[in-house]
Amino acid sequence: MLKVTVWNENRHEQNNPVVSEIYPTGIHGTIAQFLQAEGIETTTATLDEPEHGLTDEVLATTDVLVWWGHLAHEEVNDEIVKKVQQRVLEGMGLIVLHSGHFSKIFKTLMGTSCDLKWREADEKERLWVVSPGHRITEGISEYIELEKEEMYGEHFDIPQPDELIFTSWFEGGEVFRSGVTYTRGNGKVFYFRPGHETYPTYHNEQIQRVIINAVKWAQPVKRERPVYGNAKPLEEIKGGQQ
Template sequence: MRVTVWNENRHEQKNPVVRDIYPRGIHGAIAEFLQSEGIHTRTATLDEPDHGLTDEVLANTDVLVWWGHLAHGEVTDEIVQKVQQCVLDGMGLIVLHSGHFSKIFKTLMGTSCDLKWREADEKERLWVVSPSHLITEGITEYIELDKEEMYGEHFDIPQPDELIFTSWFEGGEVFRSGITYNRGNGKVFYFRPGHETYPTYHNKQIQRVIINAVKWAQPVKRERPVYGNAKPLEEIKGGQI
């Protein structure tokens, strides 16, 4: 399995707090724990040519992990369309935290993907609501984070195919924090936690969820269905072709 971890890599350049938490960038931190599981992992960032997502890179990516926040609008529509086609053709996509507002996620969802939010250093408790799912393997009943950014309902997304985690926040809000979709031949998982000024991606259970999600999202080896005008498989008696 070949994984590409994409990150706009802007907070790390501008905010020393983020740089101290993730000296190799958020993408570097995620790539490191994926590699520790024996998963072949590369990274790509916004300011590289083609945002690091060249045709060659995409052709050699089974699962794409996406983190973005400050610069969603700087991702070119051409790259978004290429990534979308890769997902439809079978590539897995893991969208993290503020990636809910990324062009690629909004394109695949077809909605605003808007939500409530607040930065108040509050506790988050992510409850496992699908305990038999591969993504929750090795996870306890809930994951507790001492400090995180709040995301609250209503989350303007299509009805998920599966609900994996539901979050409760200290301020009282709840949120659908782990959801899956099928798009074409591809699988999509959105996972909420991961605000840049908190060490969320150093949490072992958060790491385990992402590792599990990458394994869950890897492509199924099959061709896409054939669409359009179709010749009959059997003779149509009295019909006209």
């Protein structure tokens, strides 16, 4: 069975009553709930748990890790980031949400600043599906419209994506590559833009459907990781060094 861990720094929920009212069980709790309703085995982990809740045992048994962070990127231990990176290279899927674009793990995997323009002005966002045949867009119409969201605008300093799934338009005029995929080692990575903490974005059924689809898409492929380093020849090399 597919096993998912939803990670959230869980700071806004503790400090901002608006956020705690929208997400009384935390953003991680809301996401875990709709994944569980889909029949996906889901657990949660948060920043202030020992090892940020991402122990060796948890990571070893996680097929897909969902990541939400904002206020406390720098508090994530570098050793934990290295372990998550290694698991992605080994085949674990990673879904990075909203302000997780600035997380240590996403920047490590991208190798760029991952910077962008932003604005909080209660703007309408329209996420256009630009890859309608992709598994992540299954069950989604031509676009998803959110009445209010934080604006993220181009240029988004990320590497050229393997696939562009969604492009957002905002009421103030900006556009943004809001759904992109990458392959890193054996692992699949999907970044999905919506999810500012003071809006009920993760209660939107179409946003939930995208995350559910992405988790299923990102699950590990059954294959062994390639062997690296010095290799013995498969065939006899005539005239070669003995």
